[in-house]
Amino acid sequence: MASALRLLPSTATRLRFRPRLPLSTAASLFSPPSKAVLYDQHGPPDQVLRVEDVPPVELGERGVCVKMLAAPINPSDINRVQGVYPVRPPLPAAVAGYEGVGQVHAVGPAVTRPLSPGDWVIPSPPSFGTWQTYIVKPEDVWHKVRDDVPVEYAATVTVNPLTALRMLQDFVKLKPGDAIVQNGSTSIVGQCVIQLAKVQGIRTINIIRDRPGSEEAKEKLKQLGADEVFTESQLDVKNVKSLLGALPEPALGFNCVGGNAASLILKLLRQGGTMVTYGGMSKKPVIVSTSSFIFKDLSLRGFWLQKWMNSDKSEECRTMIDYLLGLVHEGKLKYEMELTPFSEFNLALDKALGKHGSQPKQLLVGG
């Protein structure tokens, strides 16, 4: 029986808790006791979320138990808890979190995928419940990833970098030398767009908010590879295209802000161009003139990674994740994050909710 249970020597001792085995399967395996961030109803995350011990879970024949190493607090995680995101885990006793990386702790006896204790794995496509210390999910859920990159990148590779990569591929056929335009360029997706475009030889025109420190922000983005960075007010001119210099007019734009920042993208796009909306940070709608549609022939589309991933793209998704982690390994894809121990969940949550001012993306680490 123990032979079916491949354990990492270092974590073997953790499996000390052994619940009473069901009569039918003497060999049943269970996860260690775990802590999880749970909620029973939707509402303000700092009111409805609670950290709680959860009992061991039976692995079953094809289950894999993973010790979570790191999981981010993404804005969409917050929205799910608030109940304003269209796809959410069922209540009550929902475990929060959607992406993250863990280490295989134990595998069920009938698991056929090459997953061994110690391997780094991510749920791919992501699935609910990554804010807990041990997770049991069927083997198909887990994608083994390289373990020679910083843990925080493996934990966050799906939601933000993959969004950037898909948006560069799915809407307009771009070739080296072409340009794209985006707003919200300092966001992690924005930073990924700059770096992934650069790898493909695509130039980026970046729009950021007017704010104290915008010069430093420009400098940072240029160091990542941005070709041009403008504040919104800089683009508030009649002949905006004169600002582009030798850059070609962009055929593709990414909008995660809305309002004026979206209008600036529409202004910069070339005839027949496409704007893809993937966020609305300003909470303002997109406003489009009739002539933008008729005479400028612009197309406006939306992108939602979760929908893309749910449409039978799991193999493609995994291939892209491997590609992205390869870029991380080569130093071609980077962004700022802050690691906070899982035991200090409430501090990380407060930071993610903006209670401590502007903060990097928060990651929960360790069990």
Next chain:
Amino acid sequence: MASALRLLPSTATRLRFRPRLPLSTAASLFSPPSKAVLYDQHGPPDQVLRVEDVPPVELGERGVCVKMLAAPINPSDINRVQGVYPVRPPLPAAVAGYEGVGQVHAVGPAVTRPLSPGDWVIPSPPSFGTWQTYIVKPEDVWHKVRDDVPVEYAATVTVNPLTALRMLQDFVKLKPGDAIVQNGSTSIVGQCVIQLAKVQGIRTINIIRDRPGSEEAKEKLKQLGADEVFTESQLDVKNVKSLLGALPEPALGFNCVGGNAASLILKLLRQGGTMVTYGGMSKKPVIVSTSSFIFKDLSLRGFWLQKWMNSDKSEECRTMIDYLLGLVHEGKLKYEMELTPFSEFNLALDKALGKHGSQPKQLLVGG
């Protein structure tokens, strides 16, 4: 020489004016003297347009002289004169008008297309200068059409009905039983959409303005084949889809109004639907929420017939025009127009400009 000049007996006498022939071609043919609606600068049409005698024009080897029978005053004609339309004839001495039907008056000696005096022809794709009594253009410009339909339909078949037909074909693959939604449904394009959709078995959900007489307007549209007609205020409810009854949620919407009337289309469209903007009668922009793009996955596009026709579609264009005039002949495509003699151009213009209240589309008829 006269043998090269195939004349309609009834119009032969009109060729009485014979300017001095150039020395090089003794056989040169010229159009009769003509009257044209001209402008030298952009501005308010009732100020800058003038009706003037224009001298005869040489046909050349492959020119065809056409006696215009009828030409509409379309809103885009007004916009060209105002200078607010992106594609306009060069100034000065531009002849207004863009579509219409005429009768072949004379053909040049090297014309190879089967065009004979008396044939009905339309410029296809349309070209500038239809508001004159005789027009000379190269043979390729002219498309022979059936002459057993009312002249006003042959004169207007391109700009409005073809727009409706293309929009039903170019954006979403529809099958019988599917539904579309549109605003501005009482416009001629709107009426054509209803009738052309009906021919294809496609159901239509129509939005009209709230105004006195809206009940009569609804009745008229239903007689044309509209499945549902709502005023904007009727759709100002929370669960708008409950109003659709047994109709499927529409995958395609046509917007020629903007503002709230466009928002109602977005509200009625199904997940993944497309809204095509082809006009902006309210002069208000289209306003779109972020979630419409991300979670509802709506696409927003534009349609401009002139761009479509200029992209090497002339044969396809002519086939569709023949199809549309066939429907007119069968009584399956109809809309209201008012015929005004060319000699009363200023009255027709004033009506088109709305100086006499709401009026049907104005057509200039006769030479």
